[in-house]
Amino acid sequence: MGITIQNIADLAKVSKGTVSRVINGAPGVGAETRKRILKLIEELDYQPNASAQGLASRRSYNIGVIIPHTGSYSMSTTYWPTLLTAITEKAASQDYNVLLSTARSEEDVDSAYRSILKGKRVDGLIVGAEQFGEKQLAKLLLKDFPFVMVGKSTAFSHYYVDVDNVGGARRMTEYLISLGHRKITMLAGPEILPSVQSRVRGFQEAMTKAQLDPGRVIYTTYQAEDAEKTALQILREDPPTALFVAAADLVLGALEAARKLKIRIPEQLALVTFDDHPFYPYLSPSITAVKQPIHELGRAAVEMLFALMAKKPVEKKEILPVEIIVRGSSQPGDAMK
Amino acid sequence: MGITIQNIADLAKVSKGTVSRVINGAPGVGAETRKRILKLIEELDYQPNASAQGLASRRSYNIGVIIPHTGSYSMSTTYWPTLLTAITEKAASQDYNVLLSTARSEEDVDSAYRSILKGKRVDGLIVGAEQFGEKQLAKLLLKDFPFVMVGKSTAFSHYYVDVDNVGGARRMTEYLISLGHRKITMLAGPEILPSVQSRVRGFQEAMTKAQLDPGRVIYTTYQAEDAEKTALQILREDPPTALFVAAADLVLGALEAARKLKIRIPEQLALVTFDDHPFYPYLSPSITAVKQPIHELGRAAVEMLFALMAKKPVEKKEILPVEIIVRGSSQPGDAMK
DNA sequence: CTGAAAGCGCTAACAC
DNA sequence: GTGTTAGCGCTTTCAG
Numbered sequence: 001m002g003i004t005i006q007n008i009a010d011l012a013k014v015s016k017g018t019v020s021r022v023i024n025g026a027p028g029v030g031a032e033t034r035k036r037i038l039k040l041i042e043e044l045d046y047q048p049n050a051s052a053q054g055l056a057s058r059r060s061y062n063i064g065v066i067i068p069h070t071g072s073y074s075m076s077t078t079y080w081p082t083l084l085t086a087i088t089e090k091a092a093s094q095d096y097n098v099l100l101s102t103a104r105s106e107e108d109v110d111s112a113y114r115s116i117l118k119g120k121r122v123d124g125l126i127v128g129a130e131q132f133g134e135k136q137l138a139k140l141l142l143k144d145f146p147f148v149m150v151g152k153s154t155a156f157s158h159y160y161v162d163v164d165n166v167g168g169a170r171r172m173t174e175y176l177i178s179l180g181h182r183k184i185t186m187l188a189g190p191e192i193l194p195s196v197q198s199r200v201r202g203f204q205e206a207m208t209k210a211q212l213d214p215g216r217v218i219y220t221t222y223q224a225e226d227a228e229k230t231a232l233q234i235l236r237e238d239p240p241t242a243l244f245v246a247a248a249d250l251v252l253g254a255l256e257a258a259r260k261l262k263i264r265i266p267e268q269l270a271l272v273t274f275d276d277h278p279f280y281p282y283l284s285p286s287i288t289a290v291k292q293p294i295h296e297l298g299r300a301a302v303e304m305l306f307a308l309m310a311k312k313p314v315e316k317k318e319i320l321p322v323e324i325i326v327r328g329s330s331q332p333g334d335a336m337k
Numbered sequence: 338m339g340i341t342i343q344n345i346a347d348l349a350k351v352s353k354g355t356v357s358r359v360i361n362g363a364p365g366v367g368a369e370t371r372k373r374i375l376k377l378i379e380e381l382d383y384q385p386n387a388s389a390q391g392l393a394s395r396r397s398y399n400i401g402v403i404i405p406h407t408g409s410y411s412m413s414t415t416y417w418p419t420l421l422t423a424i425t426e427k428a429a430s431q432d433y434n435v436l437l438s439t440a441r442s443e444e445d446v447d448s449a450y451r452s453i454l455k456g457k458r459v460d461g462l463i464v465g466a467e468q469f470g471e472k473q474l475a476k477l478l479l480k481d482f483p484f485v486m487v488g489k490s491t492a493f494s495h496y497y498v499d500v501d502n503v504g505g506a507r508r509m510t511e512y513l514i515s516l517g518h519r520k521i522t523m524l525a526g527p528e529i530l531p532s533v534q535s536r537v538r539g540f541q542e543a544m545t546k547a548q549l550d551p552g553r554v555i556y557t558t559y560q561a562e563d564a565e566k567t568a569l570q571i572l573r574e575d576p577p578t579a580l581f582v583a584a585a586d587l588v589l590g591a592l593e594a595a596r597k598l599k600i601r602i603p604e605q606l607a608l609v610t611f612d613d614h615p616f617y618p619y620l621s622p623s624i625t626a627v628k629q630p631i632h633e634l635g636r637a638a639v640e641m642l643f644a645l646m647a648k649k650p651v652e653k654k655e656i657l658p659v660e661i662i663v664r665g666s667s668q669p670g671d672a673m674k
Numbered sequence: 675c676t677g678a679a680a681g682c683g684c685t686a687a688c689a690c
Numbered sequence: 691g692t693g694t695t696a697g698c699g700c701t702t703t704c705a706g
Contacts, residue, residue: 047456050388050457051387051457052456054387069426075415081418088438099399099436100425101434111429118387119387120386121387252619278412278589279614282593
């Protein structure tokens with residue numbers, strides 16, 4: 001059936017060992033011999049059997065990625081798909097493939113963990129931090145298995161890459177203050193999430209620094225209905241002049257709430273958010289957002305992982321800067337154009 | 338280091354062969370023995386080494402997926418991420434993992450093809466049809482390698498799943514006609530793509546059936562700038578009363594063109610599109626669209642692939658029905674709400 | 675119902 | 691520089 005290293009060796013009149021050296025770019029093969037073997041490999045379109053290589057060398061040349069299940073349900077952010085693309089691309093540049101698992105529930109996380117790690121299918125792992133339970137994390141740490149998290153974990157301190165949540169929230173808040181807003185409310189995700197905590201911190205730092213009331217923070221879940229209900233509550237009971245929607249999953253809910261209460265944005269309420277989206281320029285009003293460098297984040301994760309796998313010294317974390325994109329939803333002047 | 342089948346065998350006082358049978362759920366093991374072995378496996382958290390299994394059994398329990406690179410550049414559709422999720426989920430339900438490759442250019446396709454297929458890393462392949470060149474396809478066919486395409490290929494006739502492009506376009510056109518539109522233009526993607534051809538066909542069928550002028554079709558590329566330029570041209574030179582934007586990648590360009598020409602939607606122009614998006618309800622106006630069953634498509638692809646891998650008889654194609662979602666962009670009455 | 679043994683295709687250590 | 695050889699951990703006949 002398939003052509004093997006032995007076939008190549010026979011045809012080249014050398015031993016398997018020599019062919020193996022050529023395949024792996026190892027030294028100790030004569031230039032002539034090497035050329036001859038390479039030619040044969042090319043001609044026969046020979047591809048070494050990955051299982052055999054893996055078994056013998058204990059390396060799979062795969063990395064695993066565990067991210068949340070991104071069905072059509074919650075595609076209000078391009079975060080995970082974009083991240084995944086960046087990871088895959090960067091991995092490919094180092095001849096690594098990506099083995100994917102998506103997790104919808106706590107349970108899924110565990111099965112994803114098992115299936116992807118099962119039998120050394122991967123040499124390293126990139127994991128959406130919020131996706132990971134303490135049990136699995138502990139196991140990985142125990143085994144000294146190379147992995148990096150995207151986003152800070154709730155549980156452990158480990159190698160991770162993240163965006164500057166604190167700085168982004170702070171700067172966005174400062175921007176709102178500079179527009180004259182004094183009463184600002186933050187609609188935030190679940191309080192236990194580190195990303196949420198960071199964004200809240202940035203928000204409060206800016207408010208405090210401006211000697212304003214520390215600002216009201218209302219937590220909610222990432223469920224669309226919850227977000228809307230909470231937003232309705234905020235806007236009905238104690239409406240601020242600016243609403244900082246601290247995550248993409250909450251944006252549509254907030255917009256819907258404003259629409260229902262016939263609150264016009266930005267005239268009656270400035271609305272800004274964290275995490276940009278290609279559609280934001282086309283919503284009406286267009287949405288002001290903190291833009292995260294998602295591609296860079298993915299690349300950084302892969303680089304960190306490879307360094308870890310190579311047992312090179314690595315910084316425990318890498319925090320990437322974000323950008324404020326000002327659009328109509330925060331600027332009364334522009335909204336009418 | 339890792340715990341092996343031999344360890345289990347020793348502890349259970351049986352041979353490797355028996356343990357292997359248990360692992361694979363093969364018959365011919367006494368109930369007692371089986372139970373004892375399973376208990377040991379559980380206790381020791383034993384996971385068979387995938388490479389060794391792969392080498393011995395010639396199966397990897399991975400399927401490969403090659404889809405276009407979906408960076409932040411073109412995230413105006415949730416098609417690929419959603420499809421990927423559906424595939425991964427369905428595969429996981431059968432204990433298969435997904436090995437991912439994304440391709441940005443023609444060249445990438447080839448390297449993706451090589452790297453993913455390299456050395457039997459996968460037992461089957463799901464491929465975004467438009468992503469695949471004839472050379473690679475021919476090779477796969479030649480090797481009799483199990484693969485299914487998502488979408489119809491330009492090149493060959495092979496197993497594929499797709500949505501009902503013809504029917505969707507036809508029904509959407511009929512809907513526009515029922516609203517009283519007589520002059521309808523379709524802004525379509527590259528003419529060589531089968532999906533584009535099908536949508537054009539559905540459009541023209543409906544126009545002809547209604548005894549209308551067959552309708553104008555203008556082709557463009559999926560580049561945002563091209564789409565906008567082409568839309569501008571249509572709307573400036575010979576504006577229809579309804580514009581059928583036949584792909585998601587063209588929508589933002591069309592909207593931008595209308596905005597620049599100060600053409601109000603839906604009052605002066607009805608705009609509808611193919612492929613729904615979670616943001617469409619929130620654009621202003623909200624967008625009427627043909628909704629594709631992307632999750633089902635992904636599941637169907639996996640099912641077809643597994644049938645192929647099992648050498649079961651399979652229909653050469655499976656076409657899934659689509660749905661028309663009516664929103665503001667096609668209904669003057671609603672647009673003001 | 676279970677054991678023994680021959681590979682699967684490759685790597686890597688050790689000879690020469 | 692190149693060949694030889696012993697595994698890597700599992701599956702799968704073939705005996706018994």
